[in-house]
Each structure stands twice: as C-alpha cells, then as structure tokens.
Amino acid sequence: MNNIIHLSDALRRRKSLVGQLGSDYARYYPSWKQLIEFMDKSYLDGNERAKDPHKIWCSVRGKDFFIVPWITKVLADVIKIDRNQISCHLYAGFTPNAFASPPHVDPVNVFFVTIQGIIPWKVFENGCDYNDKTQTMTSRATISTELRQGHFCYIPQGIYHAAYPNCSRVGFSFGWR
Numbered sequence: 001m002n003n004i005i006h007l008s009d010a011l012r013r014r015k016s017l018v019g020q021l022g023s024d025y026a027r028y029y030p031s032w033k034q035l036i037e038f039m040d041k042s043y044l045d046g047n048e049r050a051k052d053p054h055k056i057w058c059s060v061r062g063k064d065f066f067i068v069p070w071i072t073k074v075l076a077d078v079i080k081i082d083r084n085q086i087s088c089h090l091y092a093g094f095t096p097n098a099f100a101s102p103p104h105v106d107p108v109n110v111f112f113v114t115i116q117g118i119i120p121w122k123v124f125e126n127g128c129d130y131n132d133k134t135q136t137m138t139s140r141a142t143i144s145t146e147l148r149q150g151h152f153c154y155i156p157q158g159i160y161h162a163a164y165p166n167c168s169r170v171g172f173s174f175g176w177r
Contacts, residue, residue, distance in 0.1 A: 003152075008078050010154055011109075016123045016161075017154040018145050021071075021113065028067040029115055029149060035170050038064060039092065055100060056092040060172060067115075068172065075111055075174055085176050090115075091163075092170040100163040103130040103137065108175035110155040114147040117169030121145055121153050121161065128160035147171070 003019040010017035030038075042058040043050035049057040062069040068088050076083035087108075093100065103124060112121075122141035130137040139160075147153060155161045157177070 004074065004078055007154060011079060011156075014156040016125055016143055016156065016159060018121075018143060018147070019152055019154075021150045021152060025067060025070065025150060028065075028070065030065045030067070032116055032170075034065070035090075035092070035116060039090070053094040056090070056094075058090040058092075060088040060090050062088075065172075071111075071113065071172070071174060075176070079176065081176060087175045089173045089175070090170060091173055092168075093165050094168045096167055100165050102132065102135065103128045103139070103160045103162040105158050105160055106155070106175065107157065108177055109157045110161070111152060111174040112147070112155070113152045113172050113174070114149055115170045115172055116149060117165075117167050119147045119169045119171060120164040120166060121147055122164065123153065123155055124160035130160075 003022070006017055006019060039050050039056055039058055047058055060068055062072060072083045072086050072088065075086055091100070103122070121143070123143035124139050125142040126139070128137060128139040130139070145153070
C-alpha cells in the first residue's frame, strides 16, 4: 500500500521511483518454464523479435499471465486512466552481460517490473550525454539499483534510463501516455 502512495506522488511530481510489489503478488510470478513457452510461441507466431537470445521483446496481453491484469488494474487506478490505455511488453535476455539498450528515453511513461533474474538499472533524471558512436558518457545516474523479482522502477516519459543486465532475466514493461 505504501508503494501506491509513493507511486502516486512520483507520478504527480514526474519523478522516477524504485520500489517493490507487495507480497500478495509473489504467487503470480510466471515461472521460467511459462515464460520460455510464451516466448517460443511468440516466435513461432511470427514475432522476429523473440528469436535473439540477447534481447527478446514480446507484446503481452492480460490473459497471457495472471500478474499482468493485476498490475494493470493498480496502475490504471493510480493513474486514473482506462486500463486499456496501458500496454505491456516482455523484455528478456538469456546470456550474461547481454546488451539491453543504451541510455534512452521512451515516448511513454514506463513501469518496469522484474519477473525473473536480477537487472541492474540506472536512471538519469538530469539528462544524459550518451554517445552512440563511442558508447561513452560522463552523465551520472540519479538512481542506480538492482531490480530483483517483484522490484519495479517507474520512469516518467522523456527521462533517460538503461538496464545493464549481467544474467538471464525477464521483465514486464508497462507503458502509457
């Protein structure tokens, strides 16, 4: 409950937030087996972005995993929008030190939840000078944390952020405008 109050405040102030879902969600995390079967099916259904073991992307619907409609409902209630305006995508990788994405901004607000594995994250609320060509930057993160199962990171639209995975991992990214 406390995290909902903090999320509501972070939304109002357009500030990033790191927290943990309540223990009532724990029994609804999909297993590695369920996740692998889902990604395999996504690939077999034509999703080319589900075949690279370094960076897998799949669109997720509420009926795909029990936890998705729960999180979507809580977000919709806090944000005060229709739950159909919230998308969900699965991001995964199955090799150590697999490249995720360099520091970037998204055109939507992001609520990222780690489902399996551990994912180091950095958020750059003061901007970022990442150079794609040299893959260097001098910017310092305002948030630097490891997200474990059930941990979340809220990033407002337009704020730089990046994941720095160092093991196999799966996360769900919820987005809205």
